[in-house]
Amino acid sequence: MTSKKAVEQATIRELARMAGGKRTAKEGLRALGKRILRGEHVQKDPLFWPAGLLLLGLCECALAGEEEAEDAATAYLEKALQRNPVIAHTDDAVAAYAALRLYEKSGNPKLLSIADACAAFLKGARRDGKGSIVYNAARQNQYIFADGAGETSLFLARYGAVREDEKAGELALLQLTNWFTLGQDARTGLPYHGYDAATGLCQGIVGWGRAVGWLLLGAAEVLALDGAGQLSFPIRKLFADAFVYEREDGLYGWTLPGTRGPADTSASGMILWARKRAGLAEDATKSEEALLAAASGDGTVLQCSAECIDFGQYVQQYGAYPWGQGAVCAALWESS
Numbered sequence: 001m002t003s004k005k006a007v008e009q010a011t012i013r014e015l016a017r018m019a020g021g022k023r024t025a026k027e028g029l030r031a032l033g034k035r036i037l038r039g040e041h042v043q044k045d046p047l048f049w050p051a052g053l054l055l056l057g058l059c060e061c062a063l064a065g066e067e068e069a070e071d072a073a074t075a076y077l078e079k080a081l082q083r084n085p086v087i088a089h090t091d092d093a094v095a096a097y098a099a100l101r102l103y104e105k106s107g108n109p110k111l112l113s114i115a116d117a118c119a120a121f122l123k124g125a126r127r128d129g130k131g132s133i134v135y136n137a138a139r140q141n142q143y144i145f146a147d148g149a150g151e152t153s154l155f156l157a158r159y160g161a162v163r164e165d166e167k168a169g170e171l172a173l174l175q176l177t178n179w180f181t182l183g184q185d186a187r188t189g190l191p192y193h194g195y196d197a198a199t200g201l202c203q204g205i206v207g208w209g210r211a212v213g214w215l216l217l218g219a220a221e222v223l224a225l226d227g228a229g230q231l232s233f234p235i236r237k238l239f240a241d242a243f244v245y246e247r248e249d250g251l252y253g254w255t256l257p258g259t260r261g262p263a264d265t266s267a268s269g270m271i272l273w274a275r276k277r278a279g280l281a282e283d284a285t286k287s288e289e290a291l292l293a294a295a296s297g298d299g300t301v302l303q304c305s306a307e308c309i310d311f312g313q314y315v316q317q318y319g320a321y322p323w324g325q326g327a328v329c330a331a332l333w334e335s336s
Contacts, residue, residue, distance in 0.1 A: 004332040006299030046080040052094025057329025059098040090148040093155035146211035153218030189241030204311040207256035209267025216274035250290035269327030
């Protein structure tokens with residue numbers, strides 16, 4: 001079994017690869033095709049969610065005193081800032097969250113400027129009729145994704161606390177309030193992948209692993225900051241309902257109700273990070289050992305599901321991906 005230090009080193013290497021812009025031809029074509037299909041900008045975004053999860057992992061290492069991880073994450077963010085990235089997607093909120101927490105540790109104003117830019121974007125982003133931030137405004141719909149609800153509430157809750165910005169904190173709570181009203185499956189207590197407030201219809205499958213993970217990331221931060229208020233019960237219920245589906249080996253499936261299907265280290269890492277962050281993981285040993293067992297000797301995290309294309313389009317390929325690497329690194333090093 002590998003060590004969490006090895007996972008940290010592999011995460012640093014993966015972030016360095018991403019900083020160098022190195023992609024295989026297959027990766028490049030897949031990314032291009034997916035973004036064209038979604039109507040997104042083709043230009044590479046250095047703060048997009050795969051980088052965000054890697055940065056989250058290294059942020060947790062840094063907060064545990066790992067200087068090399070802090071240096072790597074800070075250098076990446078500063079380089080992104082030099083490129084003058086335009087924050088124009090909710091998916092950038094995870095990287096901004098990591099930047100904000102690193103700013104709290106170091107006082108580096110460059111990191112705070114990234115968080116300020118993200119907050120400004122989210123406050124001005126298109127919303128649906130109930131105030132939820134639309135995940136991808138370029139597609140001209142009002143779909144609310146679990147990805148976006150989790151990412152934005154994660155960042156905005158922390159930003160509101162650090163910057164004493166009540167509007168940011170209120171916007172964070174609104175994303176979760178609306179989600180618990182419109183995006184949950186009443187029978188299982190698990191989230192759909194998304195919903196459309198205009199029609200009242202939910203989209204995607206119930207309990208997709210990373211959808212649960214995304215939502216719990218935001219819920220965990222709200223709970224950790226003791227700002228949940230009336231949301232405390234639905235947040236704790238979501239954690240409890242998700243925990244029911246933990247497999248005997250301590251991992252979660254790519255879809256939580258499908259306990260006999262493939263395990264997904266990205267979903268498992270996200271959920272474990274959230275449980276730790278929320279103070280709801282009394283004994284995480286089994287899950288930590290299972291995540292370490294799913295990594296190679298050099299710390300590369302395996303058994304991660306491939307990138308989702310859209311609602312209901314979940315590619316059944318498993319291997320080493322940056323989102324699995326970052327999520328597992330974050331879960332192993334989180335020490336709240």
